Amino acid sequence: MEHRLANSLIMTVNERKFIESALLSDVRVDGRRPFDYRSLTIRFGSEDGSSEVQLGQTQVIGFVTGQLTQPYRDRPNEGAFAVYTEFSPMADPSFEPGRPGETAIELGRIVDRGLRESRAVDTESLCVISGKFVWSIRIDLHIIDNGGNLVDAANIAALVALSTFRRPECTLGGEDGQELIVHPPDVREPLPLILHHFPVAVTFGFIGIENTVVIDPTHYEEAVMGGSMTATLNTNGDVCAIQKAGGDGVLQSVIMQCLRIATVKAGDITSKIKDAVESYNTERSLKKIKRHKPDQQGSSDAAKQQMERLTVSSDPSGIGTQHNEHDKTNRRNNTLKSFSGGPASWDPYSRGVDGDALRTSLASRVTSLDTQKEEPVQANPEKSSSKSLDSSSFALTHEVGLDIKQSKTLKDAVKPKHKRRNKSNAS
Amino acid sequence: MEAKPSSSSPSTFIDQLVVPGDVILDLSNLTNQTLKLGGGLRQDGDSICVMKAGKLRFMKPNKYWVESSQKRYVPSAGDNVLGVVVDTKPENFLVDIKGPALAFLPVLAFEGGTRRNIPKFEVGTLLYVRVVNANTGMNPELSCMDVNGKAAEYGVLKEGYMFESSTGLSRTLLSSPPHPVLEGLGKKLSFEIAVGINGRFWVNASQSSTVILVGNAIQKSESLSLVQQKLYLEKLLKSINSD
Numbered sequence: 016m017e018h019r020l021a022n023s024l025i026m027t028v029n030e031r032k033f034i035e036s037a038l039l040s041d042v043r044v045d046g047r048r049p050f051d052y053r054s055l056t057i058r059f060g061s062e063d064g065s066s067e068v069q070l071g072q073t074q075v076i077g078f079v080t081g082q083l084t085q086p087y088r089d090r091p092n093e094g095a096f097a098v099y100t101e102f103s104p105m106a107d108p109s110f111e112p113g114r115p116g117e118t119a120i121e122l123g124r125i126v127d128r129g130l131r132e133s134r135a136v137d138t139e140s141l142c143v144i145s146g147k148f149v150w151s152i153r154i155d156l157h158i159i160d161n162g163g164n165l166v167d168a169a170n171i172a173a174l175v176a177l178s179t180f181r182r183p184e185c186t187l188g189g190e191d192g193q194e195l196i197v198h199p200p201d202v203r204e205p206l207p208l209i210l211h212h213f214p215v216a217v218t219f220g221f222i223g224i225e226n227t228v229v230i231d232p233t234h235y236e237e238a239v240m241g242g243s244m245t246a247t248l249n250t251n252g253d254v255c256a257i258q259k260a261g262g263d264g265v266l267q268s269v270i271m272q273c274l275r276i277a278t279v280k281a282g283d284i285t286s287k288i289k290d291a292v293e294s295y296n297t298e299r300s301l302k303k304i305k306r307h308k309p310d311q312q313g314s315s316d317a318a319k320q321q322m323e324r325l326t327v328s329s330d331p332s333g334i335g336t337q338h339n340e341h342d343k344t345n346r347r348n349n350t351l352k353s354f355s356g357g358p359a360s361w362d363p364y365s366r367g368v369d370g371d372a373l374r375t376s377l378a379s380r381v382t383s384l385d386t387q388k389e390e391p392v393q394a395n396p397e398k399s400s401s402k403s404l405d406s407s408s409f410a411l412t413h414e415v416g417l418d419i420k421q422s423k424t425l426k427d428a429v430k431p432k433h434k435r436r437n438k439s440n441a442s
Numbered sequence: 443m444e445a446k447p448s449s450s451s452p453s454t455f456i457d458q459l460v461v462p463g464d465v466i467l468d469l470s471n472l473t474n475q476t477l478k479l480g481g482g483l484r485q486d487g488d489s490i491c492v493m494k495a496g497k498l499r500f501m502k503p504n505k506y507w508v509e510s511s512q513k514r515y516v517p518s519a520g521d522n523v524l525g526v527v528v529d530t531k532p533e534n535f536l537v538d539i540k541g542p543a544l545a546f547l548p549v550l551a552f553e554g555g556t557r558r559n560i561p562k563f564e565v566g567t568l569l570y571v572r573v574v575n576a577n578t579g580m581n582p583e584l585s586c587m588d589v590n591g592k593a594a595e596y597g598v599l600k601e602g603y604m605f606e607s608s609t610g611l612s613r614t615l616l617s618s619p620p621h622p623v624l625e626g627l628g629k630k631l632s633f634e635i636a637v638g639i640n641g642r643f644w645v646n647a648s649q650s651s652t653v654i655l656v657g658n659a660i661q662k663s664e665s666l667s668l669v670q671q672k673l674y675l676e677k678l679l680k681s682i683n684s685d
Binding site: 025027028030031033036040043044045046 | 526528538564566567568599600601602603604644649650651653654655657658
């Protein structure tokens, strides 16, 4: 009993009265006017087909996945899609874990109806082999935070996730030409779904005795309102679905007025979705492009080896620039080594190592390197940089080989500092 | 891991940020002293450990506790809170104070309260009350009287709107250098405000637009720094003047 009480939304009498009385003077508790929508933020997950929609305080995550299944017998050429909702108890204490509640089912049905009845998703293009294989699309909607108007937020999350979803390409092949081949995404670019239009849900609440209309109610307003209406429309003004919940009756003229307002809002939301998806797509395609500088192809081996040794391979910046950096650092380190080669006794790594042996090994290395190093650079100082680069990188490979054999020396201790300085110079 | 300088006196940690695991006090070389530990601290053998992240507070002579901003309120005796009546029982009103359990408000805990004149509160009534008793494992006890048995300012709050905040925001609203946004708005507008330390504040004014403006300004100011708060306040006051 007490547990129940603690879980439900506790509204004071003051709040209920205030929401109604403030509406009479055309203001709402969060400072909006009756027909202002809350700010909408659309973000994307790391994978295709995922979205995160924030509408004021409400937060919904959408995720779309696809699977090859057998089609329904009466529609052998059509793919299927289904909407699943998940109401986390973290979003609102009144959501209970386990079976989906009334609101969860209603939400799923509204989103489903808006997409299905308006044929927004081209299901026929999801057919692979008629009567045998079709793609079935699953839309998962997770409510992260309930700040009111879950329907609109969930509907936007579903649309965004659907428009970024990509299914792997399928072809028939094999020996008899009847085998189904699903191409992995790195072999063939996955295909996006075909969406004919965006059916956007816009919810209105009717509050108080006078049935004052508000758009996009918050969860406090939802607790107060006598009824609500969700209209699903697209930019052309086609009404795809209407859901009228709650007991309060609404005049026909009010519904027509709501639909007019909803058309405008649907246009705004659609353009926001389209902008977000477009920027996502450009970012996605930019990720695919790999950049190589052809004149540094020869030295990439050395760079690779070095990258392994320095374990900076996690750095995703271009290979060409990185190689240049290493080149510079190496040159600097070489000069440094020739300077410190003599008094190696303060080497921090040589503790517990035979000092004499180390000194001799270091000295021999430095001299050999110096000859190798100085030769090409001094011989052709006025030659084009690319050539000197190549030859120096040749010297580098030698040096790298040497280094692998050697245990850690002062050089390793000095390296990161120089590297950092170089990076800051470059950026 | 860097070990913090463990000294015998916790003065080095007072008003500093502490995190769970910090040892603020070594008891081994402290004898014949009584310490009172508040929320977020625990005795672990011979040392006092921190259990939650926040600022370590000290009150003379020997009280220590950790203060942080959270959504859930932990009741403690002597706090002034805003409660909502959830249910009425013959002996008690059940009041929600955002704590882990509902609080009891005895029907006789009003000034001059007798069996004859029991107040009638409907479900959802907003009350400004004082926490009398708060023990773990028991429902906290409330009262609508001050220590002397006077009604003081406690009782029902009529009209207005109750806004939710974090406990940290409530504390800054009540702190002694007053909250800059609240102070600035108070100079320009006339409104009533009641702040409960449990993360609720109630605002009332003759115009509902004033209530909304004040409530939202305070809520928004939580995430702003002092400088940003001043800028925000200036902008707000300008918009009020232009209306």
